[in-house]
Structure formats: structure tokens, C-alpha cells
């Protein structure tokens with residue numbers, strides 16, 4: 001299954017959720033790929049640590065998704081298949097296509113040359129080699145997120161229980177619905193993942209209930225807020241390896257099972 005984790009807002013948990021669901025998937029014996037489409041590269045760094053860091057004196061990992069897109073802008077080069085851009089990770093069965101900052105520079109060229117279906121075709125081909133594919137996206141509705149929505153079969157939407165985010169959520173769902181209608185009828189909104197939920201505070205509880213009352217597809221369980229997430233990032237160890245028995249890890253495991261186990265027939 002190809003899943004995109006999408007929300008135009010930053011800091012809602014896209015990269016954390018992508019990496020942790022994918023790590024759980026791999027730990028369950030499913031061959032799993034993460035595609036990092038955010039030029040910030042948080043998911044790549046979470047998994048590979050220093051090896052994936054880049055800056056003034058440090059080149060980014062190569063090959064990467066920026067190079068995959070860039071080759072489609074040149075007539076001269078033979079286009080390498082997406083499978084050649086995959087890196088192993090320290091975790092069994094978990095693979096990564098890293099991002100790079102060049103994504104920002106080539107975005108307008110890709111857009112003007114109508115390369116919006118490039119990723120979809122490449123990922124469909126690659127799908128045969130993986131049981132699960134997760135795509136992490138930048139906090140924007142841009143060429144890359146649209147490419148990812150067109151390339152996916154399911155869309156997961158992390159939501160951070162913020163009153164301002166709620167209004168943005170409606171716009172976001174409209175954008176996804178429009179993409180389904182115009183570009184990818186095979187895509188379905190799988191659900192909204194409530195992240196950093198504070199069960200004892202009244203406002204988040206009411207917010208979530210309101211969303212459910214409106215018939216929005218809120219997934220259970222909500223994910224707790226815990227410092228273990230920061231520790232997991234710092235140690236470059238997804239939660240299933242860093243703290244397998246932690247409450248937040250167990251919530252993510254339940255969520256993964258929920259996504260991958262079909263509902264019993266009524």
C-alpha cells in the first residue's frame with residue numbers, strides 16, 4: 001500500500017508518524033520503504049542520523065529524490081529507475097529514499113515542464129518490491145505534495161488539536177478531495193491522526209468530538225504527547241526500537257494494526 005502523510009502545517013508530526021509507522025511495519029516483517037519528499041530531510045535524519053545531515057560543509061546523501069526529479073529535466077541523461085535511489089537503513093526490512101535541499105531549486109522547473117505524474121509512474125513500478133510505502137511531505141501544498149497525493153492510494157492526515165489548525169483542516173481535506181477528483185481516483189483519505197493529544201485538557205477533547213460529530217474520519221487511538229519522541233529523534237531510533245513498551249509506541253502499533261487489518265465484515 002502506498003500512503004502519503006500530509007498536512008500543510010509544519011510541526012504536526014508528519015515526519016515522526018511516517019518514520020514510526022514505517023519502522024513498526026518493517027519490525028512486523030513487511031518490506032517497507034520511506035520516501036522523504038521534504039527538502040528539510042527530517043525523516044532522513046531521524047533514520048540515518050549524521051549520514052543524512054547536510055549543510056555548508058557537508059554534502060547531502062546521494063543518490064536522493066532531488067536527483068531523481070532533476071534527471072527528468074535533462075534530455076541527455078538516461079533516466080535511472082527510482083529503485084536505484086533507495087538506501088538501506090540500520091533496521092531490517094526498512095529502506096529510504098532520502099530528500100535533498102535541491103528539491104526547492106528545481107520545483108518551478110518541474111512544475112513548468114508538467115512533471116506532476118513522474119513520481120506516480122515511478123512509484124507504481126517500485127511498489128512490486130515493497131509491502132508498504134510511506135511518503136513524508138513538506139508543510140505546503142506544492143508540486144511535491146501534489147506528486148505524492150497522485151502517487152498514493154491512501155492519505156493520512158496528522159492533526160495537532162489546535163483551534164487554528166481546525167480551519168486549515170477543512171481546506172486541506174478540500175485540496176485532497178479535489179486531487180482525487182482531478183488526478184487520482186485511486187486515492188482515499190484513510191483518516192485523521194490526532195497527535196500530541198492531552199486527554200485531561202477539555203479543549204482538545206471537545207475539538208476531537210466536534211470533528212467526529214461532523215463525520216470526519218478520525219482514527220483511533222489518538223497519539224499521546226511524550227518526551228520519548230524527542231529522545232527517539234535524538235537517538236535516531238524509531239520508537240519501536242527505542243521504547244517498545246512505551247504508551248506512545250503502543251498507540252502507534254495499534255494505529256498501524258488498525259490501518260493494515262481490514263474491518264471485520266458486518
Ligand SMILES: Nc1ncnc2c1ncn2[C@@H]1O[C@H](COP(=O)(O)OP(=O)(O)O)[C@@H](O)[C@H]1O
Nearest residue numbers: 010011012013014015016196224225226229230
Ligand atoms: N506525540 C508526540 N509527542 C511529543 N513530541 C512530538 C510528538 N509528535 C511529534 N513531536 C515533536 O514535534 C516536533 C514536530 O514533529 P515533526 O514530526 O517534525 O512534524 P512535521 O513533520 O509535521 O513538521 C518534533 O520536535 C517532534 O519530536
Ligand SMILES: [Mg+2]
Nearest residue numbers: 014015038042
Ligand atoms: Mg516533517
